[in-house]
Amino acid sequence: MAGLSWRNVYMNIKSNEKKENSAIELVIEVSAAEFDAAINKVYNKQKKNIMIPGFRKGKAPRKMVEKMYGEQVFFEDAVEEAYPAAYDAALKEAGIVPVAYPKLEIVEISKDGFTFKALVTVQPEASVKEYKGLVVAKPEVKVTAADVKAEMKPFIDRASxxxxxxxxxxxxxxxxxxxxxxxxxxxxxxxxxxxxxxxxxxxxxxxxxxxxxxxxxxxxxxxxxxxxxxxxxxxxxxxxxxxxxxxxxxxxxxEPTLDDEFAKDVSEFDTLDEFKKDLKEKLKARRQEQAEREYEAAVIDALLENLVCDVPEAMVEYRADKMVEEQAMRMQQSGLNFQDYLKYMGLSMDDVRAQAKTAADRAVRTALVLDAVAKAEGIEVSQEELDAEVKRLAEQFNVTEEQVREVTNVDDMKQDLASKKALELVKSSAKKPAKKKEEAETEAQAE
Missing domain, CATH: 3.10.50.40 (Chitinase A; domain 3)
Structure with a gap:
């Protein structure tokens, strides 16, 4: 295979072999010129701390340093400097989209360059046995007079x-x-x-x-x-x-007397009935949102039971790591130190990763099953839908649409929108469980 110049990175893919567990093994060769450039970068970073007899500190030529300490003195750091760009270039040439961190192994290294293996996890093949007409119970939303009274309690307490x-x-x-x-x-x-x-x-x-x-x-x-x-x-x-x-x-x-005067004192309404109605409507809206989330989770549970896929462990581990990183970043943005939080909660990093791994496993399998549904249905995302999503995000975060486009990967957005459309299709075709005879008789008597 011919050498490739990708972003001025010179490397050669010596082999490209499929392995088990949705992995591909690349053997990548980095040229002597590329490796020498990396060695030079490392030398320039480190020379200020190098002392050689006969030279002022930081002034010893690279050749003199290598002569005194051996030509391998900068090899390890130079590999760290050079391999990321070579790995990225190889992925581009091979058309591989990784879904986890690679496993790397140095095969050979000398002044003429180095060769390394990269075991790359890719998205596994996934299919779904059934996704239309799934039987899923949908929670009923009810708001009773007792519920409304409970909603009024904080207002009553403050007015007491x-x-x-x-x-x-x-x-x-x-x-x-x-x-x-x-x-x-x-x-x-x-x-x-x-x-x-x-x-x-x-x-x-x-x-x-x-x-x-x-x-x-x-x-x-x-x-x-x-x-x-x-x-x-x-x-x-x-x-x-x-x-x-x-x-x-x-x-x-x-407690205060629950009348129109009370309603005027604790709310923007003139009558108690209006106040109660508002509390009821808001509580019902919250419960409907919660019911929808529970229903969606139940639909996904039913879908996952029909997923046919060997999920690579590396894919789940990668997602768990990202979840922990995002949690730490959110805390930092809120002015909290993540390590202090762990200490306060009595948790170790292993505890946090174990919790994240459970959520990551479900998130990965959910993405795979929805992607399988989208492919089975030939679901596509139009430019108009992409533009509408960009506009929605811009309004949500109070930024310009151009700013959203700058930080958003179009392919990721398309996949996310396609997954949402797939989920809506599955939800719309889902069926309620058949009512038991006793329940049906009870409802008939109530009517």
Whole structure:
């Protein structure tokens, strides 16, 4: 095979052989001229730190350095410098689109150049046994009066007020307390507070504390026997302590009257009915979106059961690595350090990669099965559809369409749009499961 100049990279593909697991092995030869240029780049980067007797630091000629340390002194770094461009050029010549990181092995190296093997994973052949008429249940979306009341609760809580009462404290009340904790008769640090408003039942204090305050009245004092959990701070973990508590005041939460005035106070609506209607519609829209996501996931699950494909492990590993990189990048953009996050969560990088690998496996298989459907149906993406997607992305991220085109791979966008069209086709042809006899009779009686 003749040599190729791709971006001024001179290399030669000595062999191109298909291997198992959707892999291709390329044996790539890098010319002496290309390797020598790489050695020279490495020498120029490193010479400022090189000291040779008779020369000032950084002034020793390359030939003198090689003579003193051997001609191989720069070989390893020069290979690292030269192989990426040679690998990319070989992929271009061979028309190979990799789907994972390659496995590289140096075969031969000398001043006349070097030869390396690249085991390249490519997209595997995939087909789908069935994709039309899949039986998939679609979640029903309902919003009850109780649901609407639950939606109103945050508004009710904000409009409620605490009123002092002369009775025993009960769950839901706020007890204003003085407290101090003692371990072996000695007060411990962080165990004291005055006029602290404790919502009983909130679980904000150590287990057993709030339960013992319930039933106390204003002015009452009590010793509470408490045992700290084993997973508490080291100095108190599992310790038996005594809290001396005095209730200064008991307050109950008085909710507002739910009428038109309440609606005006907490919303932009003039009537309670309008406010409830708005809450119901918004809740229904959220649940419909969630139901659609669950339905789409169920459709994909059904599709994946019909996927015929040997998925290369390297493809999944590559996708998992990208997911971890993207997660770290998102955190960095939010001002968070990824390593600090792992430490805080008690996770190792292996834990994160294991989680990512599960998601990556599903993502890879989903892409393969949708691509198989698109090919089976001859789905194509028009220029008008591409232009519409570019416009949508530009509006979504508040950038120009030209900026979107600059950072977007057209082939990737086409594949993504084709996969979306394939999924819509599968969803539109899916069927609901047949209702059981009991369900049908129940619905008939309800009508």
């Amino acid at each position: 007020r605490l009123v002092s009462v002369e009775r025993k404290a009960k769950k839901g009340d706020v007890a204003v307390i003085d407290f101090e904790g003692f371990k072996d008769g000695v007060a411990f640090e962080g165990g004291k507070g005055e006029n602290y408003p404790l919502e009983l039942g909130s679980g904000s204090f150590v287990p057993g504390f709030e339960e013992q305050v319930i039933g106390m009245k204003a002015g009452e004092e009590k010793d509470l026997d408490i045992t700290f959990p084993e997973n508490y701070t080291a100095d108190l973990a599992g310790a038996a302590v005594v809290f001396k508590v005095k209730v200064n005041e008991v307050k109950e939460r008085q």
